[in-house]
Amino acid sequence: MEGSRWPRxxxxxxxxxxLEIGDGVTGCVLRxxxxxxAPPPFSVRALRxxxxxxxxxxxxxxxxxxxxxxxxxxxxxxxxPRPSRAPHPAxxxxxxxxxxxRTATPYAAVYWEDALVALVTAYLPEARDGWEWCVxxxxxxxxxFAADIGSLAAELHLAMxxxxxxxxxxxxxxxxxxxxxxxxxxxxxREALALTDGEDGVWxxxxxxxxxxxxxxxxxxxxxxxxxxxxxxxVGQILRWRDGYAVVDFDGNPTVAGADPYQPAARDLAxxxxxxxxxxxxxxxxxxAGPAATAAWAVSARRRLRTAYTRTLTEAxxxxxLDPTLLRPFEVEQECRELIYAARHLPRWRYAxxxxxxxxxx
Ligand code: ADP
Ligand code: MG
Ligand code: MG
Numbered sequence: 001m002e003g004s005r006w007p008r009x010x011x012x013x014x015x016x017x018x019l020e021i022g023d024g025v026t027g028c029v030l031r032x033x034x035x036x037x038a039p040p041p042f043s044v045r046a047l048r049x050x051x052x053x054x055x056x057x058x059x060x061x062x063x064x065x066x067x068x069x070x071x072x073x074x075x076x077x078x079x080x081p082r083p084s085r086a087p088h089p090a091x092x093x094x095x096x097x098x099x100x101x102r103t104a105t106p107y108a109a110v111y112w113e114d115a116l117v118a119l120v121t122a123y124l125p126e127a128r129d130g131w132e133w134c135v136x137x138x139x140x141x142x143x144x145f146a147a148d149i150g151s152l153a154a155e156l157h158l159a160m161x162x163x164x165x166x167x168x169x170x171x172x173x174x175x176x177x178x179x180x181x182x183x184x185x186x187x188x189x190r191e192a193l194a195l196t197d198g199e200d201g202v203w204x205x206x207x208x209x210x211x212x213x214x215x216x217x218x219x220x221x222x223x224x225x226x227x228x229x230x231x232x233x234x235v236g237q238i239l240r241w242r243d244g245y246a247v248v249d250f251d252g253n254p255t256v257a258g259a260d261p262y263q264p265a266a267r268d269l270a271x272x273x274x275x276x277x278x279x280x281x282x283x284x285x286x287x288x289a290g291p292a293a294t295a296a297w298a299v300s301a302r303r304r305l306r307t308a309y310t311r312t313l314t315e316a317x318x319x320x321x322l323d324p325t326l327l328r329p330f331e332v333e334q335e336c337r338e339l340i341y342a343a344r345h346l347p348r349w350r351y352a353x354x355x356x357x358x359x360x361x362x
């Protein structure tokens with residue numbers, strides 16, 4: 001039976017879904033997508049016509065949240081092993097971004113009932129993500145990349161802020177002074193303090209008041225534009241491939257449940273700049289990079305990134321999309337989130353946010 005070679009979806013007693021992707025499933029699904037069919041309760045949201053896909057597949061093996069497979073050296077099928085029935089942001093965002101070329105061309109979203117189970121996009125030859133290429137740059141002390149990815153982030157935001165059939169009204173104004181962003185950031189700080197033990201925990205507790213003060217601009221920010229942001233914009237989501245840089249992975253932030261999808265552009269920019277600091281930490285820990293030179297590299301790369309970002313917005317007449325007063329508090333919140341993520345999922349990552357916080361507040 002045709003349908004038997006689609007993935008198996010099982011529903012656990014608590015309602016959680018699990019996806020089983022057996023051998024040959026990716027190829028079979030792609031053949032059916034080309035023919036425009038899907039066995040119910042699967043369905044397909046077509047985004048662009050699927051190109052012919054030659055046979056042959058291989059898994060992507062870098063650290064990843066989901067399970068991506070390259071098929072025919074032409075497309076990437078990203079399977080979501082734990083599909084969620086909550087609305088997934090990626091298909092809508094990718095449809096909205098139809099005019100934005102600097103991502104992997106999206107072809108189709110595959111659903112099981114109302115849960116997104118796969119995204120099919122173009123394969124970008126020779127792609128490496130920033131946890132490789134940006135660490136290379138840190139080790140070599142080069143910063144030209146920072147201008148490139150700064151303008152890439154601004155171009156993404158300009159595209160997010162442009163009306164489309166999907167989001168005809170993509171820019172909103174925040175209600176002034178609600179205090180909700182400070183509440184969210186302080187909660188992250190409290191959690192980071194509670195979850196970080198040992199010497200790091202002692203150091204952090206000694207800086208708790210300083211960190212809290214950094215979050216104060218969030219208490220009553222002026223009204224500021226809100227757009228659909230990427231939501232998880234770090235160098236690992238920026239691929240350097242044969243033809244330049246591309247931003248991928250519009251899944252949103254896996255560590256913030258239920259966040260309003262409309263956020264200040266500064267959220268993404270703050271996360272991206274802190275990820276450059278993380279790349280510096282990785283270069284020192286895992287490569288031969290010297291700490292002092294790498295710290296200087298990070299300062300200069302961050303500055304170039306932000307300058308290029310601002311210049312690209314300004315050239316488009318949209319400098320008002322960025323409220324720079326939000327950057328520092330969002331950066332501090334991001335470092336707290338990295339500590340929470342490390343404590344919960346990846347203890348060996350703790351050195352990176354701790355190294356960054358020590359370099360800022362040492
Ligand atoms: P996840 O949600 O699992 O993090 P991503 O969309 O970020 O998934 O993809 C994981 C990794 O797969 C990326 O870091 C990159 O190395 C590789 N990758 C993703 N999309 C492509 C693509 N279109 N072409 C080539 N490699 C890709
Ligand atoms: Mg990713
Ligand atoms: Mg992801």
